[in-house]
Amino acid sequence: MFYFDNFFGKKILKSSILSDIDCFFTTREFVLTYSSREDLKEVSEKNRIFLLDKLNSEKLVTAKQIHSSNIETVKDGVFFYDNTDALISNIKDTVLLLNFADCIPIILYSKQNKTGALIHAGWRGSASEIAKKTVLKMTNDLNIKTKTITALIGPGIGKCCFETDADVFEKLISDKSNKNLYEKKGNKYFIDLKLLNANQLSECGIENIDICNYCTCCMSDIFFSYRKENGITARHSAVIKI
Numbered sequence: 328m329f330y331f332d333n334f335f336g337k338k339i340l341k342s343s344i345l346s347d348i349d350c351f352f353t354t355r356e357f358v359l360t361y362s363s364r365e366d367l368k369e370v371s372e373k374n375r376i377f378l379l380d381k382l383n384s385e386k387l388v389t390a391k392q393i394h395s396s397n398i399e400t401v402k403d404g405v406f407f408y409d410n411t412d413a414l415i416s417n418i419k420d421t422v423l424l425l426n427f428a429d430c431i432p433i434i435l436y437s438k439q440n441k442t443g444a445l446i447h448a449g450w451r452g453s454a455s456e457i458a459k460k461t462v463l464k465m466t467n468d469l470n471i472k473t474k475t476i477t478a479l480i481g482p483g484i485g486k487c488c489f490e491t492d493a494d495v496f497e498k499l500i501s502d503k504s505n506k507n508l509y510e511k512k513g514n515k516y517f518i519d520l521k522l523l524n525a526n527q528l529s530e531c532g533i534e535n536i537d538i539c540n541y542c543t544c545c546m547s548d549i550f551f552s553y554r555k556e557n558g559i560t561a562r563h564s565a566v567i568k569i
């Protein structure tokens with residue numbers, strides 16, 4: 328279950344299935360990435376310093392996200408990854424950060440192996456199965472057992488607002504008989520990207536999955552929404568400290 332909490336006075340969203348780990352989704356009140364909102368540049372820079380100070384870490388690792396399915400396992404001493412949409416780390420005290428405005432944020436964590444991952448899954452990433460590929464990379468490269476992984480699918484655009492044309496629908500939905508994944512209205516399709524990603528994780532063997540019902544487009548007072556704000560917006564973030 329997801330619940331709003333505060334991180335030293337700043338509003339964040341957490342999940343009860345990983346409440347004892349430093350991992351959460353930020354809100355408009357705790358902006359870490361200003362993107363096209365130049366007016367939020369200063370506050371987002373201050374907030375990054377605040378975040379690292381409170382998490383007692385100097386190792387912030389982030390990426391230039393490009394809607395790919397490129398995944399990197401973090402190397403000690405490397406803090407920025409170009410053209411990357413998922414980060415995996417088992418390095419102690421690393422703080423991973425990825426940014427979102429409607430795309431689906433996913434946090435993975437294995438308590439046994441103290442290994443975490445963040446995934447940026449928009450429709451392109453979802454279509455190329457970035458969630459599934461990240462789990463496979465964790466299990467193959469780092470020897471993590473899938474059953475030990477807990478997954479959080481955070482706030483992102485909901486089926487209510489993710490309207491697409493037939494071309495995107497064709498790329499995303501291979502099993503057209505699964506009516507939970509989409510709804511057709513006229514010649515438009517409304518697709519459930521969160522469920523699509525949850526299904527990818529289940530297919531890998533992950534049992535512990537929490538899905539956030541909040542739609543960032545409907546709740547643009549709390550989260551940033553690329554659609555609702557016509558592209559001129561900052562980002563909320565997914566954060567995990569290993």
Ligand SMILES: [Zn+2]
Nearest residue numbers: 487488542545
């Ligand atoms: Zn909505």
